[in-house]
Structures are given as C-alpha cells and as structure tokens.
Amino acid sequence: MRMFNYIVLCLIVAIAVAITVMYVPGVAETIETRLLAFLATNAS
C-alpha cells in the first residue's frame, strides 16, 4: 500500500476506534475489564 493511502487508512481506523470506544455502550467497560484481568494475571 502506498504511504499516503496507508496514512489515510490509519486516520480512519483511529477515528473509528475512538468513536466506538466513546459512543458504543459497554465497549469502554469491556476493554478496561479485560485489560485489568490481563494485568492482574501477568503483571508482577
């Protein structure tokens, strides 16, 4: 993929992820819960 197209794709993905996390109910809680479970299991 050409660099310009790749940067555009990254921007679109970043905006889509941010909007999903902010406005789709439950997504933020799910991410945080799973991250916490991961840290509780693997962090020392």
Add this chain to the structure above:
Amino acid sequence: MIRALLQLLGILILIPAVALGTLRFQNRDADGPSILFPGGELVSGELHNGPEPDWSFTRDIQTVELQLNEPLSSRLVWILEAEGRIFIASGYMGSFLGRLWKHWAIQADRGNGLAVVRIDGIRYQRRLVRITQGPILDSVAATMNEKYNAGTSRQDIEAGNTWIFELAPRQG
C-alpha cells in the same frame, strides 16, 4: 511483502493505543478515577465536616480515591493508618519511570497539597504533607508491609524511593 507486514503491524499497534488513549481522555473529567485511569474532581458523596474520625476503619480498605486540587485530578491510592493518623504512599520514586508514572506525587509535593479523599463514599478535605523522616515512618512501613506486602522500610522511605504523605487535617 515486508512492507505490508510492517503496515499491518502498525495498524495492530494503532488500534489498542487509540483505544487506551480514548479511555484515558474519556475518564479525565469523571467523578473519580477508574481502576486504570485517573479521573476528575470528586463530586458525589457526603462531605465530612465533623471531628477527626477514628481512622482505624481504613485498615480494612485497600484503596481510596485521592483528588488533588492542583491540578484537579483523581486517582486510586493505597491507604495506611498508623498511630491514629492516615497516610498514602507513592512507590518507585527513585526511578525516572516511577517519577513519570507517579507524577501526582511530585505535583502534591510542589503544590499547595490541598486534596480530597473519598473513602466509602464520604469525602474528607485534607492536606498532603510529605513525611521524609522520623520514627512515624517505622509504623507506616510496618503497616505498608503487613497490609500490602510492600517490602519497604523506613530507610527506603528516607532514601526517597517511596514517598509518604500524611493526609493531615486542613486546619492547623
């Protein structure tokens, strides 16, 4: 081929990075911290106005919500009760990464120290006073080791590796 793989890797790193950044941004003005991210001003909960409480009840509490007034942000911290007084700790302060991670402790030390702590839904207005030496640190370290298995000592605190703040009353 390698270029395509690197681009894919970039996207795979970008997605969690943006998600975590968004979560942190989203939580910055919340009424208190989440488990992972700092929050904003502590708004809800009764504001304690009576005499100094018996803090022994905090022995059974693992974390409390601490809000600094400058800057206005909150996080979860350990709570330590020793000799009838309450303290909070900030570890890893001897390392660059620790000081970066626990920047709130530096802000509390350099600022006016005014803070609000919410324990069991009740807000207490306090003043953070850093304790750098003295026999009280023996009791604080013992409490920290017993309650959190922290492996710290008075010498470790006096060396600046762990910072201890007393949550002192505002008056006096």
